[in-house]
Amino acid sequence: MTTLADRAPALRGPDDPPAEPPRHLRYRRHLHLWSAMRELAGARHIIRTLAERWILVRYKQAVLGIAWVVITPLLYMVAFSLLFQRVAKVDTGGVPYNLFVYVALLPWMLFSSSVGSGTTSLLANIPLLNKVYCPREVFPISFVLAAGVDFAISTAVLGVLFAIYRFPPAATSYWVPVLLAVHLTFTVGVTLILSSLVVYLRDLRQMIPMLLQIGIFATPVAWKYSQLSEAGQVAYAAANPLAPVIDGMRRAVLYGQSPRGAALAVGAAAAAVWLLVGYVIFKRLETGIADVA
Amino acid sequence: MSPDAGAAVQAGAVRAEHIWKRFRPDRQRRRVADRLQVARRFLAGHRRPWTWALRDVGFGLEPGESLGLVGTNGSGKSTLLKILTRVMYPHSGRVRVGGRVGALIEVAAGIHPELTGRENTYLYGTLLGLTRADVTRRFDDIVAFAELERAVDRQVKYYSSGMKMRLGFAVAAYLEPDVLLVDEVLSVGDASFQQRCLDRMREVLAAGTTLIYVSHDLPTVEATCQQGLWLHQGVLQAHGPVREVLDRYRRAVEERIEGTGDHDGPVRLAAVECTGPDGGYVQSNEPVRFTLHLEAQAAASATLHLGICETPGHPILLLRRDLRLPAGATKLECTVESLPLPRGTYSVWMSVSGHQEFHGAGRRARATDLLRWGPVTGLVVAGPELEPAPVGVVRAAPVLARAHWDQQ
Numbered sequence: 287m288t289t290l291a292d293r294a295p296a297l298r299g300p301d302d303p304p305a306e307p308p309r310h311l312r313y314r315r316h317l318h319l320w321s322a323m324r325e326l327a328g329a330r331h332i333i334r335t336l337a338e339r340w341i342l343v344r345y346k347q348a349v350l351g352i353a354w355v356v357i358t359p360l361l362y363m364v365a366f367s368l369l370f371q372r373v374a375k376v377d378t379g380g381v382p383y384n385l386f387v388y389v390a391l392l393p394w395m396l397f398s399s400s401v402g403s404g405t406t407s408l409l410a411n412i413p414l415l416n417k418v419y420c421p422r423e424v425f426p427i428s429f430v431l432a433a434g435v436d437f438a439i440s441t442a443v444l445g446v447l448f449a450i451y452r453f454p455p456a457a458t459s460y461w462v463p464v465l466l467a468v469h470l471t472f473t474v475g476v477t478l479i480l481s482s483l484v485v486y487l488r489d490l491r492q493m494i495p496m497l498l499q500i501g502i503f504a505t506p507v508a509w510k511y512s513q514l515s516e517a518g519q520v521a522y523a524a525a526n527p528l529a530p531v532i533d534g535m536r537r538a539v540l541y542g543q544s545p546r547g548a549a550l551a552v553g554a555a556a557a558a559v560w561l562l563v564g565y566v567i568f569k570r571l572e573t574g575i576a577d578v579a
Numbered sequence: 580m581s582p583d584a585g586a587a588v589q590a591g592a593v594r595a596e597h598i599w600k601r602f603r604p605d606r607q608r609r610r611v612a613d614r615l616q617v618a619r620r621f622l623a624g625h626r627r628p629w630t631w632a633l634r635d636v637g638f639g640l641e642p643g644e645s646l647g648l649v650g651t652n653g654s655g656k657s658t659l660l661k662i663l664t665r666v667m668y669p670h671s672g673r674v675r676v677g678g679r680v681g682a683l684i685e686v687a688a689g690i691h692p693e694l695t696g697r698e699n700t701y702l703y704g705t706l707l708g709l710t711r712a713d714v715t716r717r718f719d720d721i722v723a724f725a726e727l728e729r730a731v732d733r734q735v736k737y738y739s740s741g742m743k744m745r746l747g748f749a750v751a752a753y754l755e756p757d758v759l760l761v762d763e764v765l766s767v768g769d770a771s772f773q774q775r776c777l778d779r780m781r782e783v784l785a786a787g788t789t790l791i792y793v794s795h796d797l798p799t800v801e802a803t804c805q806q807g808l809w810l811h812q813g814v815l816q817a818h819g820p821v822r823e824v825l826d827r828y829r830r831a832v833e834e835r836i837e838g839t840g841d842h843d844g845p846v847r848l849a850a851v852e853c854t855g856p857d858g859g860y861v862q863s864n865e866p867v868r869f870t871l872h873l874e875a876q877a878a879a880s881a882t883l884h885l886g887i888c889e890t891p892g893h894p895i896l897l898l899r900r901d902l903r904l905p906a907g908a909t910k911l912e913c914t915v916e917s918l919p920l921p922r923g924t925y926s927v928w929m930s931v932s933g934h935q936e937f938h939g940a941g942r943r944a945r946a947t948d949l950l951r952w953g954p955v956t957g958l959v960v961a962g963p964e965l966e967p968a969p970v971g972v973v974r975a976a977p978v979l980a981r982a983h984w985d986q987q
Contacts, residue, residue: 303635303814307599307671315668335705343693414691417684418706419665576667577602 317569325421332420336428340403341435355436356443359395363388366508376510381540382451388444389539390507390532393465396437397473397528398498404429404477405494408485408575415575422572423565426481430474456542465534465545468554472527475560482571486578506533511546519549527553527560590678591642591757591789593663598636599671600658600813601629632658633813637672640806642757645790647804647821649797649828655813656793660684660760663791678757679707683748692736696727696746699735703750717753724779725749726772745772752779758789777803797825797890826924832891833926833954846881846904846931846949847874851956853927863962867918869927871911875904879933881949885913886928887920887958894928896920900984904931912985919978922962926954 345351366387378386407425408415415422448455484490502508504526511533514522523530530553534545588594633655640646648656661667662674664682691699700721704714722731725745735743752759761780780803784790794800800807800821807824809816811831817824849872855861869885880903886894898913930952 307597307635311597311599311671311673313669313671313673331710332705335702339691339694339698339702342698343691414706416661416666417664417682418703419680420706573668576661 315573319566322421322565322569326423326427329421329424333424333428333431336424337431337435340429340432344432352439355439359388359391359440360443362391362395366391369508376508379541382453385447385451385453385540386536387507388447389536390505392437392440392444393469393528393532393535394502394505394507395440396433396469397476398501399436400430400433400473401477401480402495402498403433405480405484406491407477407481409488409491422482422575423478423568426477426568427474430470430477434470453540455539458538458542458544461534461538461545465531465538465550468527468550468557469531471554471561472531472557475557475562475564478561478564478568482568482575485575486571505529511549519546520552523549523553524556527557529553588675588677589642591787592675592677593638593640593758593789593791594675595639595659595663595672596637596674597672598633598659598662598669598674599631600633600655600662600667600669601631603629631813633662633669633810635672636810636813636815638808638815638818640789640791642677642789643784643787644806645784645792645804646806646808647800647825648791648793648808648810649795649800649825650810650816651832653812654810656810657684657762658813659810660762660791660793663758663760676758679709679755680758680760681707681751681754681756682760682762683751684760684762693734695734696722696725696731696738699746700750704754707754707756709754714754717755721746721749721753724753724775741769741772748776748779752776752783755783755786756788758791759783760791760793762793763795773799797829801825829889829891829926830924830957833957845876845879845933848872848929848950848955849874849908851927851929853956853958855961861918861958861960863921863960864917864919867915869913869915871913871929873904873909873911873931875906875909875949878906879904879949881931881933883911884930884932884952887925888928888954889923889925891926891954892928892952895925896980898980898982902984902986910987912987913982914985915980915982917980918960919980920960922960925958925960927956927958928952929955 345354350357363384367384376383376386404426407429408422411425415425480490480494484494505528506513511519511529519530519533530546530549534550537543537545636655636659638646648659650656658667660682661684662669663676664680664684665674665676691702694702697718700718701711701714704717705711722728725742725748727742727746727749730738730742735746738746748761751761759780777799780790780792784803790804792800792804804821806819807821807828808818809824809828816831817827850870851872852870853861854868854870856865861867871885880901883900883902885898885900887896888894896919898915900911900913902911929950930948931950933947933949
């Protein structure tokens with residue numbers, strides 16, 4: 287034990303400390319994927335609390351409150367029905383067009399609300415980030431989780447639509463969890479990258495809502511995946527892992543077919559790469575967040 | 580749990596070694612043209628220069644110790660706190676903090692405006708790593724301390740800033756962190772709440788929590804902390820027993836104020852002298868004489884204030900004299916019959932304000948600075964130490980000190 291007096295240094299001169307820190311003192315943050323993931327697992331309850339908080343906060347002052355979760359996809363569905371069914375005449379193979387669109391809209395809405403809100407998750411919580419330490423990825427992940435709750439609620443509406451059209455879901459619906467796993471892998475990956483980038487490059491915040499608007503046409507929500515050739519489908523799945531997922535949803539829930547194997551496998555692999563790369567990028571950018579926030 | 584867990588320290592211990600931190604200075608204008616210029620320079624490899632916010636700062640604390648962090652604005656105190664909470668990473672150096680860190684860094688930070696006080700408490704507790712049951716157990720204490728019994732289920736955005744601060748402090752101080760960091764925030768609360776915060780900080784300290792307290796209110800720092808650390812422009816100037824560090828800090832602040840004071844005002848202080856009994860050194864409960872040599876450019880009726888300060892600018896003993904100054908030199912003597920100050924180092928401050936003439940009926944005379952309020956000399960008082968163990972000491976009670984003035 288040193289005494290207090292021993293610790294007190296003398297008044298420092300003009301060359302002490304030097305102008306720059308010596309190189310060997312450079313702080314290096316040791317990031318290991320495994321220990322970072324263990325730490326994230328330890329922060330499970332933080333993610334849960336934060337997700338609850340977003341859900342509570344989001345609709346707190348809206349007159350229609352939580353009903354917006356259902357209203358948004360229904361409005362989209364009506365818009366698509368008017369636009370495409372009347373104008374473009376998509377052949378749905380005997381499935382009511384509203385169901386055809388709604389089944390695809392649900393996973394799309396899950397993606398767009400996760401990315402749309404998750405991107406701002408760090409920016410919106412700068413006061414918290416500046417105050418408490420926790421693995422930063424809990425913020426985007428909890429936003430994705432909150433979007434997942436919205437997804438579950440709007441899925442209940444799907445049940446009502448099935449009843450209205452007297453069109454029961456197909457037995458192959460057991461594929462849905464697999465499809466959702468691929469979906470979430472991709473969604474979390476994208477959200478991690480965008481949420482950390484946007485802190486440094488705020489211009490992204492203006493661009494992302496627009497990109498998401500365009501993105502709906504880049505995924506087979508209003509059109510059929512089979513409009514692409516077999517090879518085209520696989521190639522497209524690598525670029526957009528959501529395409530085989532949304533197509534797979536339709537096939538499994540509405541047509542009683544299994545998802546397209548090759549396209550889904552490629553999509554799953556691409557999604558895994560997104561997640562891995564996204565996590566690494568996030569962890570690297572995380573170090574400087576408090577400096578620029 | 581932390582990325583640096585390999586070099587774990589005991590819960591409550593703090594180790595900071597050779598901490599350096601730099602920022603890019605703020606951009607001034609944000610027009611598109613400026614942005615483009617920045618981008619062009621960036622591409623050409625010219626970046627804005629870095630400024631160092633912390634340079635080679637290091638200290639260590641054992642569990643249960645307390646450190647008062649002082650320094651002028653912009654000296655890097657808050658940056659250091661952020662690095663200790665692991666919110667920010669240093670550029671160079673090593674930081675290890677053991678256990679849970681509770682921080683009260685910005686008023687209302689971490690407090691979400693849309694959520695109620697209750698929801699915020701649970702949220703913050705979770706972020707500190709507590710379970711819901713842990714928070715529930717302490718919840719009533721938190722609410723009672725923050726005096727928010729009736730507002731706890733109201734959204735925080737409808738709270739006053741004092742309420743937000745009270746909630747923030749109560750949450751940080753009652754969730755039993757191993758290390759508690761308190762930044763200059765207590766100034767928002769009223770006097771009685773400030774007092775309770777200080778009491779709570781001492782309680783938490785007694786319970787074995789390590790405390791780091793940042794404040795410009797030097798007496799509370801001195802009363803709360805064992806150790807002091809003085810930062811100036813990111814460089815550690817002194818670290819040691821709180822009294823010594825604060826003394827050095829006060830002296831430095833006074834010297835700087837003295838350096839910036841104007842000496843060419845309408846009234847100039849040519850010389851000042853403080854003498855004890857028989858011209859010897861100044862002692863407690865003994866007469867003391869202040870001799871002031873003033874030089875006025877023009878005759879004026881004026882009021883002279885002479886103060887003895889412990890904290891810069893705040894006199895604990897104030898003497899006042901209305902006088903008529905003739906043009907030219909004046910010698911003024913003020914004798915205090917018995918100096919009611921304990922042993923210690925003080926500084927003497929002084930000002931002369933003039934009365935402007937009346938301009939017609941109903942107008943009030945306006946005071947003008949003839950000599951601005953500022954330190955003029957140091958004062959060392961000898962005497963017995965004012966801390967006899969079993970007796971309480973009132974350190975700031977009004978005492979009338981009889982003084983008489985003599986003008987030549």
